[in-house]
Amino acid sequence: DAMVIQNPRYQVTQFGKPVTLSCSQTLNHNVMYWYQQKSSQAPKLLFHYYDKDFNNEADTPDNFQSRRPNTSFCFLDIRSPGLGDAAMYLCATSRAGVAGELFFGEGSRLTVL
Amino acid sequence: DAKTTQPPSMDCAEGRAANLPCNHSTISGNEYVYWYRQIHSQGPQYIIHGLKNNETNEMASLIITEDRKSSTLILPHATLRDTAVYYCIVTPPGSARQLTFGSGTQLTVLP
Numbered sequence: 321d322a323m324v325i326q327n328p329r330y331q332v333t334q335f336g337k338p339v340t341l342s343c344s345q346t347l348n349h350n351v352m353y354w355y356q357q358k359s360s361q362a363p364k365l366l367f368h369y370y371d372k373d374f375n376n377e378a379d380t381p382d383n384f385q386s387r388r389p390n391t392s393f394c395f396l397d398i399r400s401p402g403l404g405d406a407a408m409y410l411c412a413t414s415r416a417g418v419a420g421e422l423f424f425g426e427g428s429r430l431t432v433l
Numbered sequence: 434d435a436k437t438t439q440p441p442s443m444d445c446a447e448g449r450a451a452n453l454p455c456n457h458s459t460i461s462g463n464e465y466v467y468w469y470r471q472i473h474s475q476g477p478q479y480i481i482h483g484l485k486n487n488e489t490n491e492m493a494s495l496i497i498t499e500d501r502k503s504s505t506l507i508l509p510h511a512t513l514r515d516t517a518v519y520y521c522i523v524t525p526p527g528s529a530r531q532l533t534f535g536s537g538t539q540l541t542v543l544p
Contacts (some may be wrong), residue, residue: 324476349533353531360522362534362535362536362537363471363477363532365531365532365533365535368531408474410476410477412476412477421467422532423479423480424476424477424478425476426475426476427474427475427476
């Protein structure tokens, strides 16, 4: 059974129209991450939550925001999507303090028209 | 985090061992070597990790050189389903694992 679930799997939006992607986990992990992966590129970390503490990567645009209302859920909000924001968005979780794996969801593919 | 160098692509015959190299010559003493793979249109999948000793699990073996400057991921009997991009990542231990993905190796398993 899937442990990190992302919705929707495919999202189409118009230029400038806000979009929200969701991620839920059943692992009770305290760290959740959002990665952006553009076509033929490696995943790039946008930000992560360690419990409720939000940690933004220095080069993540302000257009990207995140919310984590509880341990299980995390949201990625793109306030004004541009054509350059078309990508696969990957959510991942991990257990803090453990030198081990990150668990990734299947991703949400965003298309901007 | 230490930088890694991997060949951009490799081919392997089905049923044979796939040996994927990774160079991480600037690795620090407390940094782990992680391997992930990403099958087309799916999220990355953890394979294995190690610090100094060789490691083996049900998916693969990880061989780390004595000086820790390079490593090899071995898939003992590659199948068509092992076709994927394989990422070697070096990162220190810490409370939150922030993986920095390099460009990886596209492994194609041929029938």
